[in-house]
Amino acid sequence: MRTMILFGLSLFSLTAHAAPHGELSVEVGGxxxxxRSYEVFNWGVNMPSQGVRAxxxxxxxxxxxxxxxxxxxxxxxxxxxxxxxNSFESGLFMxxxxxxxxxxxxxxxxxxxxxxxxxxxAFTTMLLDDDTNVEGNAGEVxxxxxxxxxxxxxxAELRTPEGFIPGGLxxxxxxxxxxxxxxxxxxxxxxxxAAGGGTVRAGLGVRF
Amino acid sequence: xxxxxxxxxxALGAAVGCASFDNLPSQTYxxxxxxxxxxxxxxxxxxxxxxxxxxAGGLIRLDPNAKQNxxxxxxxGKGKVTRLSAAPDGETLVAFVERYRCDNEEEYEAxxxxxxxxxxIVETEIDVIRDADVxxxxxxxxxxxxxxxxxxxxxxxxxxxxxxxxxxxxxxVNLNSIxxxxxxxxxxxxxxxxxxxxxxxxVEDPDLGATKAVVLSRNSVALINLLxxxxxxxxxxxxxxxxxxxVIPVGVDLTPDGRYALISVxxxxxxxxxxxxxxxxxxxxxxxxxxxxxxDASAESxxxxxxxxxxxxxxDHTYFDVETFNLDESMDQIxxxxxxxxxxxxxxxxxxxxxxxxxxxxxxxxxxNPAIDLEIAPGGDFAVVLTRAENAFGSGVEGVYDASPGMExxxxxxxxxxxxxxxxxGLGVAFSQTDTELHALVLQDGQDYLYQLDLxxxxxMEIGLSKPPVAIGSMADGTFYITHxxxxxxxxxxxxxxxDVTEIGGFGAIDLNQPIEMLGNGGKS
Numbered sequence: 215m216r217t218m219i220l221f222g223l224s225l226f227s228l229t230a231h232a233a234p235h236g237e238l239s240v241e242v243g244g245x246x247x248x249x250r251s252y253e254v255f256n257w258g259v260n261m262p263s264q265g266v267r268a269x270x271x272x273x274x275x276x277x278x279x280x281x282x283x284x285x286x287x288x289x290x291x292x293x294x295x296x297x298x299x300n301s302f303e304s305g306l307f308m309x310x311x312x313x314x315x316x317x318x319x320x321x322x323x324x325x326x327x328x329x330x331x332x333x334x335x336a337f338t339t340m341l342l343d344d345d346t347n348v349e350g351n352a353g354e355v356x357x358x359x360x361x362x363x364x365x366x367x368x369x370a371e372l373r374t375p376e377g378f379i380p381g382g383l384x385x386x387x388x389x390x391x392x393x394x395x396x397x398x399x400x401x402x403x404x405x406x407x408a409a410g411g412g413t414v415r416a417g418l419g420v421r422f
Numbered sequence: 423x424x425x426x427x428x429x430x431x432x433a434l435g436a437a438v439g440c441a442s443f444d445n446l447p448s449q450t451y452x453x454x455x456x457x458x459x460x461x462x463x464x465x466x467x468x469x470x471x472x473x474x475x476x477x478a479g480g481l482i483r484l485d486p487n488a489k490q491n492x493x494x495x496x497x498x499g500k501g502k503v504t505r506l507s508a509a510p511d512g513e514t515l516v517a518f519v520e521r522y523r524c525d526n527e528e529e530y531e532a533x534x535x536x537x538x539x540x541x542x543i544v545e546t547e548i549d550v551i552r553d554a555d556v557x558x559x560x561x562x563x564x565x566x567x568x569x570x571x572x573x574x575x576x577x578x579x580x581x582x583x584x585x586x587x588x589x590x591x592x593x594x595v596n597l598n599s600i601x602x603x604x605x606x607x608x609x610x611x612x613x614x615x616x617x618x619x620x621x622x623x624x625v626e627d628p629d630l631g632a633t634k635a636v637v638l639s640r641n642s643v644a645l646i647n648l649l650x651x652x653x654x655x656x657x658x659x660x661x662x663x664x665x666x667x668x669v670i671p672v673g674v675d676l677t678p679d680g681r682y683a684l685i686s687v688x689x690x691x692x693x694x695x696x697x698x699x700x701x702x703x704x705x706x707x708x709x710x711x712x713x714x715x716x717x718d719a720s721a722e723s724x725x726x727x728x729x730x731x732x733x734x735x736x737x738d739h740t741y742f743d744v745e746t747f748n749l750d751e752s753m754d755q756i757x758x759x760x761x762x763x764x765x766x767x768x769x770x771x772x773x774x775x776x777x778x779x780x781x782x783x784x785x786x787x788x789x790x791n792p793a794i795d796l797e798i799a800p801g802g803d804f805a806v807v808l809t810r811a812e813n814a815f816g817s818g819v820e821g822v823y824d825a826s827p828g829m830e831x832x833x834x835x836x837x838x839x840x841x842x843x844x845x846x847x848g849l850g851v852a853f854s855q856t857d858t859e860l861h862a863l864v865l866q867d868g869q870d871y872l873y874q875l876d877l878x879x880x881x882x883m884e885i886g887l888s889k890p891p892v893a894i895g896s897m898a899d900g901t902f903y904i905t906h907x908x909x910x911x912x913x914x915x916x917x918x919x920x921x922d923v924t925e926i927g928g929f930g931a932i933d934l935n936q937p938i939e940m941l942g943n944g945g946k947s
Contacts, residue, residue, distance in 0.1 A: 300907055302909035305446035405934060
């Protein structure tokens with residue numbers, strides 16, 4: 215805890231070198247989802263995602279960041295009662311938009327530990343389909359909801375040294391872990407779903 | 423619109439575009455422990471078709487005539503609907519509902535079944551439902567799973583049906599008890615009647631409705647007076663005085679005047695005639711131990727068949743004399759018409775008989791394959807028999823028949839039979855009738871069409887279905903409902919006059935995400 219506090223304070227106290235002002239990355243990762251509703255979409259609790267993150271530095275230590283993460287999971291769900299079984303297809307599509315602030319620390323010009331605090335909004339659609347071979351069949355069920363939330367993370371970024379690539383461009387690789395909470399939303403007729411838990415992301419991008 | 427807004431809209435548009443039914447990302451296989459809907463246990467009422475949702479624990483109503491929302495949930499509260507039962511008035515639905523408590527002393531409050539790690543306390547209740555609303559809740563003490571109703575729908579007798587594979591016996595169960603339920607007053611009275619009661623008949627008065635219930639159990643028959651303030655057992659008729667003997671009733675019926683109860687018993691050629699007025703018993707000797715029994719009101723007689731003897735007995739209700747007719751094969755099923763009985767066998771036999779109870783004329787029909795079901799069409803002129811393939815090695819047309827499930831139309835006005843080969847095993851038959859047409863609608867296992875045959879003209883057609891059927895039945899307005907093999911729920915409603923099919927599907931997803939809730943912790947409140 216003491217280390218974390220010192221790290222946080224150091225973000226404000228150390229003087230930065232002249233640094234790139236923009237960042238753009240592609241990232242992959244996942245958010246945990248312990249909600250019972252998620253059981254029909256995926257085995258386990260992980261909601262894998264991929265997306266892009268962009269940022270603009272507005273202070274030596276602070277960057278306004280925003281990201282979009284796309285999740286698409288689905289399963290063939292078998293329902294069983296005694297000897298009889300039926301099945302259907304399920305799909306969960308979640309478009310999560312994050313916006314917030316990243317505070318980072320320049321260590322030796324290539325290693326950048328950082329922390330973020332963000333708000334999130336997840337546009338989520340659940341689809342269930344009784345027969346994927348017949349478009350528009352009576353067993354197609356669609357439910358959508360908007361889940362507001364918050365996200366906090368710490369991460370570490372490795373960059374190519376300044377000047378290594380002409381034009382002030384740097385290539386960056388980062389890993390970020392944190393917590394996300396997306397509030398419960400109604401997905402009629404299926405019911406409610408919330409999401410949240412540990413979040414892990416890894417990204418590759420440029421700093422300019 | 424500035425650039426940022428335009429970009430956001432594009433991103434959202436792309437996101438929405440991803441969520442379509444033609445690119446579902448099937449990445450894994452998941453198995454749920456129960457069906458989302460019960461395709462075999464639906465119940466038709468005048469206001470719609472009621473469907474149980476076992477996974478969510480709920481109950482819904484499908485209304486094919488609704489202009490907008492054709493699916494509505496019935497609010498049965500916390501717990502799980504385990505069975506449905508149709509009262510004879512055509513409007514009232516009775517739902518068996520299990521309420522759960524968790525018998526733990528933990529600090530946490532168990533809110534759903536997943537939270538209860540200790541013993542589960544199950545409380546059973548029956549909910550009386552009309553027009554998708556619960557109008558009465560009656561607690562019943564015991565895992566009763568079946569209700570027999572009086573024809574006016576006021577009284578019901580709840581009992582344990584041990585032939586039901588899904589019967590779940592937990593805790594201490596009193597096997598001598600039944601519950602007399604007054605659905606109008608909303609009360610339930612436990613009554614001790616005898617061991618393993620499983621047959622109930624009602625003595626009904628044209629003015630008063632049901633006045634008494636006759637409940638059969640092993641070794642005894644109880645007569646229950648329903649018109650007391652609290653229904654009570656009036657008398658018990660012992661079927662044997664030997665405590666070592668076990669007399670198990672296999673068939674029971676009342677004479678049309680309600681005075682006599684006729685009871686056949688297992689492995690005995692004795693027919694017990696209980697005089698419910700004078701409260702006495704007579705025993706009539708039959709040809710053998712009966713396999714089936716049917717009372718005919720118009721002919722004032724009872725027909726009995728025997729699976730071990732090729733005979734049929736006809737018992738008159740005036741003097742209780744028995745007239746015996748010889749058959750070529752033994753019969754174990756009876757379907758009753760007005761003034762006649764159709765005798766058939768659902769084992770290995772091929773004969774079917776039509777016995778006219780007024781003229782004593784016996785007509786024999788010969789089926790190509792053994793019967794599994796026989797339905798008499800409205801009007802009584804035809805019977806439709808569903809048959810199964812049999813293990814035989816014939817050649818030619820006999821071999822084809824033997825290897826295939828079939829259907830045979832019996833013309834009950836003479837001795838004609840008309841055999842058909844079916845593509846799949848026949849699952850059920852329903853009928854639709856107009857002034858000039860009489861259609862039989864046949865469901866076949868694994869076939870996604872309905873075979874419609876006009877029994878008068880022989881004109882046939884196929885009505886396409888989206889999925890193979892499970893069951894067929896009729897609604898109050900003459901529409902047919904057909905349930906299908908479907909994970910998310912699919913019911914087709916067929917208008918027999920126009921041939922129009924209306925589908926309602928996807929209702930199995932209702933409350934899919936919601937756990938079955940518990941009443942809380944602790945014992946009964």
